[in-house]
Amino acid sequence: MICAAMLGGMLLVQAAALPEMGALNAKSAALYAANGQELYSYNADEQLQPASVTKIMTMLLTMEALERGEVTLDTMITGSEYACSMGGTQVWLEPGEQMSLNDMLKAIAVGSANDCAVAVAEHLAGTEAAFVERMNQRAAELGCTNTQFINANGLDGMGQKTLTSAHDLALISCELLKHPKILEYTGIWMDSIRGGKFSLANTNKMLKSYPGLTGLKTGYISEAGFCISASAERDGLSLVAVVMAAPTKETRMADASALLNYGFANFTVYTPPADLLQPVPVQLGNADSVQPVLQDSQSFVVEKEKASQLETHLELPDTLQAPVEAGQQIGELTVSSGGETLLTLPITAAEAVEMTTIPDLLLEFLGKLAGGSPA
Structure with a gap:
């Protein structure tokens, strides 16, 4: 030999040797290196609602379909009656309206468009239900043990709700970061679609306040509270901070910043x-x-x-x-x-x-x- x-x-960190993180406001949180190493966790296996952070899985399956050549960024996506009926944050798709996948991704990543998330899901799998099956299968493949998706956008369903955990969202986020093209969308601060007629402003305000932030996705519905999966990179170290069920936008941002600060202060990349x-x-x-x-x-x-x-x-x-x-x-x-x-x-x-x-x-x-x- x-x-x-x-x-x-x-790969595994002995937390006892590290400084204390300090109190967080959220119910659950996790800090991961982008390569999948868990660096810190707090109630990270508790099942909670992710709200629109659900869309990281929708974006992951989209990026994988792009990589396989099943679609291109120029592929035109048609809004169905069902997709256009979504509530919450949306770009007000009209039934029969067509938009390129490039613009759909902008709307999903930047504007958190529920209607576009469903339209893309239907295009990729035929129906949203079939797409949700793929979401849950992919989650299982990634080792997610507390996740059950019910739709492509994170809204509550009829008597149903998406459940996941900070640990599982971190795993999905790390997998999404294997497709660096997505950062060209999640890192957009402001843009537009429909030939400049409809403006988009990123729901992730940390893009302007946290140095090195690259994405990924925020989420909020009243029952879920304020959630985020935030990715950032400094000096070659890429991190993912997941915060679930924070009481306010401000505490969500404070917790995500604290997690990332902890990571950058205590860890480094070794090759x-x-x-x-x-x-x-x-x-x-x-x-x-x-x-x-x-x-x-x-x-x-x-x-x-x-x-x-x-x-x-x-x-x-x-x-x-x-x-x-x-x-x-x-x-x-x-x-x-x-x-x-x-x-x-x-x-x-x-x-x-x-x-x-x-x-x-x-x-x-x-x-x-x-x-x-x-x-």
């Missing part, structure tokens, strides 16, 4: 050296070696005070035997501090290596004979 000790990163993971030789393969990669992330968030005191132990085999599958675990990286293991991270194969066939071996043998024969 190849073993190496060096400075490294950790392992590029030469940490060297190719591993493969025997009897159609390639001589395979490149190992860290399964979950190429960088980690660590406590600033521990960033120079961590030890990692790298375990990889000296050789591998073909075939090797792409994504196959071939080793692991263990991170420790003071003799205590903080993290074991899988190392996987970046690409597949097929087994060399007998005809290939024969051709290789004949090639070596020909190359080694006298002139």
Whole structure:
């Protein structure tokens, strides 16, 4: 086995070693690094209503559809009678009115348009109900255990309501941030649609008050209180702060700011050296070696005070035997501090290596004979 000790990163943070956060006003809150590391939580598994923060899942499924090529930003979306009947915040879509997906995304991300959220859901899945099935399936795939969506916009339904948790919203937000294009919408302060005839102003006022804020989404209905999933980046550290059921707009902003301040004050990004993971030789393969990669992330968030005191132990085999599958675990990286293991991270194969066939071996043998024969 190849073993190496060096400075490294950790995925789980020992909160006891960190300063106290201080009291929050909201019922529930969570602070995550954008790579999915939980940095702080407060009642983060309590089921609460997210209001329009629901739309982060609507935007995630939209961005994934864009990535798959199912739609483009120029795709025209038609407002149905049902979509146009939504209450709350809206852009007053008319039945039969068409708007590009680009403008629909603006309306959803900036103006929190309930009608546009439903129109996009219907276009992507045929019906909003079918889209909601996709929302709940995607939430389950992301490890959300306290989430049940009932629609694409977060409004109350007939005797139903969307329920989720700060933990789950953070997971969905981190997944959305894997599509950086969305920040071109969530970071808009003011814009317009319908050829400039309808103005949009972002409901996320932290864009103007918090340095480094990039998005993502606010929400409010009376039963849910004031909610937000706020993303921000400074010095390469990207964070997500989720606040649920704050009593006022002001306390929502204060709590989100406190969470982000806590993150930027106490954590930093650590990226392992590029030469940490060297190719591993493969025997009897159609390639001589395979490149190992860290399964979950190429960088980690660590406590600033521990960033120079961590030890990692790298375990990889000296050789591998073909075939090797792409994504196959071939080793692991263990991170420790003071003799205590903080993290074991899988190392996987970046690409597949097929087994060399007998005809290939024969051709290789004949090639070596020909190359080694006298002139």
